């Protein structure tokens with residue numbers, strides 16, 4: 001089959017910036033040196049542009065997981081231009097298709113089934129899906145947003161102002177324009193490019209699948225460190241409307257922390273969270289599947305399978321009972337009708353659930 005035509009603007013952009021970052025940046029450092037200001041600007045702008053993609057393009061505009069004040073949306077539009085990953089409108093359109101048709105090589109714009117190179121960067125180097133390139137039907141809601149459309153219209157001047165104008169200004173203030181252009185402009189751009197591209201490539205290849213195996217998305221705590229918290233991609237693909245990706249307190253998810261901080265200061269609201277019961281059920285189902293798979297290789301598997309199924313059903317009812325009681329308790333609290341008896345009942349169910357979970361764990365890990 002004939003390959004689609006190359007997109008030379010993208011090829012030159014990625015090639016020149018990459019070569020510049022690996023050759024010019026160290027050469028200038030060895031010859032003239034970089035100061036503290038350049039390093040601080042590098043880290044600062046890396047977070048500003050990276051978080052504009054993850055908290056802005058991704059969790060706000062693509063998935064609508066929360067609502068944000070116009071000033072925040074304006075900053076995300078500028079930060080998104082700084083990240084140089086196309087306009088928020090275009091990015092979100094691509095991303096919604098990615099979720100809808102994940103791993104489908106004909107429809108998913110960066111299908112992981114096409115391999116690492118394609119899902120990382122290759123998909124942007126040829127006109128693979130040119131027929132839908134200007135089709136923004138799946139982002140009609142965003143077309144009603146003034147800031148999104150303003151950024152889309154003035155994307156080219158904005159990216160020049162943000163990627164060259166801003167570092168040049170910082171460099172002029174600091175007394176070394178070239179050093180700042182190289183560190184806060186060029187190196188920062190290339191690093192953030194590849195870190196965010198990892199979400200489409202590595203986060204669909206490397207890691208675990210605790211919630212679903214219906215797609216290639218993985219959970220990976222190490223990758224979260226490089227992707228502003230988006231490494232918990234298996235969770236994200238099953239619960240895409242959740243503003244969090246890392247759901248446990250120790251999960252590294254600075255995008256979630258930023259959204260939380262904005263909520264505390266009143267700049268964000270309507271944060272959407274998946275009910276814990278649904279998360280537990282998804283996890284349990286995957287554990288059952290994995291245990292079944294392991295057990296079928298054993299000689300006496302029928303008997304063990306029966307035991308696992310019985311325990312699974314028991315645990316499922318316990319989960320349902322506990323979360324139902326928990327919901328009733330919250331409702332009672334809201335109406336200020338909490339009774340000692342109700343609280344005791346919830347606590348009792350919780351202890352029972354914990355015991356059952358322990359039992360389930362020892363039963364299923366025994367076959368690992």
Ligand SMILES: [Zn+2]
Nearest residue numbers: 199200217233
């Ligand atoms: Zn994905």
Ligand SMILES: [Zn+2]
Nearest residue numbers: 095099236240
């Ligand atoms: Zn997503």
